Amino acid sequence: MKFSTLFAFAITYTTLVSAQGNFRSANADQAEKLTNDFAKLTPNSPCTDGQQACVNDQFAQCVGGKFQLNSCGGGDLKCVVLPLVNKPGTSITCDTEADRLARLADARGNQSPVQSKVAAPSGGNIADIRKKNADAAEALQNQFKTLTPDSKCTNNEVACVNSQVAQCANGKFALSPCAPGTECAALPLVLKEGTSVACTTEADRVARIDQARKNLK
Template structure:
């Protein structure tokens, strides 16, 4: 009935096109930097690896600024250069830079409009998910307006939704680009760049950048694709019997969350210890906890691992944390005593089943959906029956 009514209104409004409301396209954001973090740890990055990984994948949510993803990729490359100019870390950062971002109401996500810090990211921009409207961007902005054309280009993409790593098509909804290709397709190579891009490069380059590229770039181009796939894709260990440790992982995560609730920044700690303090990620430095704020709408939790014994500490939604602990077979909520999850999100009444995709952050989409609805309702007050719109088809949900 809802679908029929929308189509009928579109047909009645002669000369006026209709914009349907579509569901939000989300993904398992931790997967976007998991392989980079693995290589970073192997290269000796230590605590910086997880901290930078969490900060980076959080930029794939709907709320962050269009340039936050590029800024995080720059930081990932900065660390790679400190760790012996690690070619695999640089390549994975290039691919992360092009990972599609979550999109409310299935609209395309605006592109960053400034040059990156590192030459390896020049000419790179995020793909869009396949179901994202190629003609309309978040905020109702039409193609051709500011933010709808990648930085350095002077015309819309000939293949809407594509990026250098996926030049022929957008990325399937919810998929990870790093699982599709190991070739970033560009980044500081100079192919296909416009005059405006060259000017931006002059402004953004540092004196020593060209020398660094000459020393490490040639070998990197030839060897990275061949080396990366077997090194990154190979599992760290064979998958054991899941039934032997999942329940214990859930209990351990509950115990950690209960302990974290008693800590503050002045609590005693040992070097390298990690925790969650006041919903923020914390690590022990010189006998004191140093906290790092989670991204907007996320909080810090201890979470049960899915494929091996142990727990991890990450920024996610309270609903997702509850889902993961419940899926382990453990009862009692996040802290083991039935205490309601910390803000900002409320856990759903029915937990999701336990699967290997439990790293998905999608369990916390309710809050963002509410914000998206508020934004739409506010925009509706400014629209008249004569306002231009497009008719793309309808989704009943």
């Protein structure tokens, strides 16, 4: 079974920020700060077991005091920090740089400079793309509910199985648990057709779907 998600690997963790004032704008600020902090890391940087970060544009998880890096699958995907939609916090996942900038701009109530220059394919527009992506993400979410660790898969395929991120290797899913309080979910991209797989809260997933369908900032 092959799914049309753009991710080769994606895991998210949450970092809380102050709930006072506009938390979505604060989330964007925190996401940018983490992005800058992660840019200083190398595979040999000291870390604490369980710590997650972006290192050399790859998803990095600390195991035994050393970062283990996982590729985002090539193309224009890389490890990024995104602001949550429905509550204070950020998430780490694989996404495009254009999508990252658009999500930051949305969180701040602005239109990103990238978004203003994007020409939607097939004569459509960004609002149509977002609605289509929301429908695709919901369809994937429902399909993921039918999967088990023993379901057939294609190498490098990524899905959600039992609320965990599942990556196919040698025809079998390998499951990676999400951080406490989060679960694996399919999310709509912002600027181009497609979906992503990431760990987030159910409330955040629903908020992103609603945001995409209403083309909310």
